[in-house]
Amino acid sequence: MSVLLLAEHDGHKLKQATRQAVTAARSWQAPIHILIVGHDTAALAEEAAAIAGVAQVIRADAEHLAHLLAEDVADLLVRHGRGYAVILAPHTSFSKNVLPRAAALLDVAMVADVIAISAPKSYVRAIYAGNIAATVESGDAVQIVTVRASSFTAATDGGAASITAWDVPTTTSLTRWLGEKRNVSDRPALATARVVVSGGRSLGSAEQFEAVLAPLAQALNAALGATRAAVDAGYAPNDIQVGQTGTVVAPELYIAVGVSGAIQHTAGMKDSKVIVAINQDPDAPIFQVADYGLVANLFEAVPALVAALRTSAQR
């Protein structure tokens, strides 16, 4: 019995999370098949075939799969997925949309956002906004699992898997794709950045969010993150929300600027290696998870920090 890994990609490149999921998939010590769903997937398949530990790459390529509608991808998994012991994917907006649908059609449970695997069927996952770690077991014949990418190291190259293809059912036509808005940024991707700088409601406006935090992000080659309050207020785009209901990150260095430290926020960043908090309130809960806390007005401290980083870089 093999493990089927649903790859996460942007149409051109595999996401780092796919490589992290490969490491998770190795827990079963069974052949790993990577499934690439999309349109024009030849280059993606080559990239996947080169990952160490991958036994087989499967392409499901069709024009109507260009936008990865959940209805169509779930259909595909149900048609071909029954023979697998495990269907696994990184926990992303794509898999969160698709895998529960496939699980219900296969009449099996799904185990979401797993942080540790004890193969063949036991998992640790965070519940209650990361306040509790639960150990759960699935008795179902197909184990459907999404893994928290940041809990696993990324698999490197070194493989030479063969590439095959699945035939693709026609579209369900239940849903029509109308368009998308991609937030473009030349900063590193939030989920995989080595350094993340996050801002809260206290930044006060979209202009100040950018003006204060962008120089710091630039000095550290960091991704920008935000609290829900900052996103709701329109200071930052929705896809950079960090937390229970946003993205979970675990960078080397996380700098929380004017962030109070609500559990829904810390759920998404407390596995960072080093946490720095800048907040003017000495009693802000964020200081309870911070390795280094600076009690200061962010509008003074952040520019000073940028200046200090520049001078220290020049030395």
Add this chain to the structure above:
Amino acid sequence: MKVLVAVKRVVDFNVKVRIKPDGSDVDIAGVKMGINPFDENAVEEALRLKERGKASEVVAVSLGGSVNQDVLRHALAMGVDRAILVETDAVLQPLGVAKLLKAVVEREQPDLIILGKQAIDSDAGQTGQMLAALLGVGQGVAISAIEVWDEEIVVTREIDGGTETLALRLPAVITADLRLNEPRYVKLPNLMMAKKKPIQTLAAAELGVDAGPRLTQRQVADPPARKAGSKVASVQELVEKLRVEAKVLP
């Protein structure tokens, strides 16, 4: 258009839950409970559809013990027309909930079904997608905006990297994200009035579905705690510590 909204009763989002001494589960005895925040967004959106003349009736449904009446009263106080309690003391997991909701949908025949994108206790985020699958209808997950066309509903989803817009043929299932709307404040007189409204009760056993749990929880534990950090007095000290002590700066 008839709208069905699913509301779950969960531990209040401000409560830091504790673990039972035997480590079998979290201890929610005496803990403040309430409507799952995302479900409040779902109810709010259904009510707005009605206020805009798009929906004719809004029905709220909750699955669980008789204590779940409180979240249904909350929904009634917000303004839903009717409330249904699917009563069961069994352990409920997303697939089982989806199967029970499917049975309710077959009775009620709504055109649109709105759930929350995620329950903040189990953080599963699956039930809406599973229900859509079982019903064989389209799904809109993590929705931050809705527009009703004739036979379709146009939704904006929050996705990694931005947003996506889809047209779903009705009937359809959507799940509400927090940015869909700002739920109305429930006024005390409305809550008092809601106490007098009837709640229809269905025994889960009568719905004729096997909604038993598929996952077994072996134990719960506290996640590894972070060691307490320290305060620095200045930006210079911070940079120094990050370089020399934490070694995260060159």
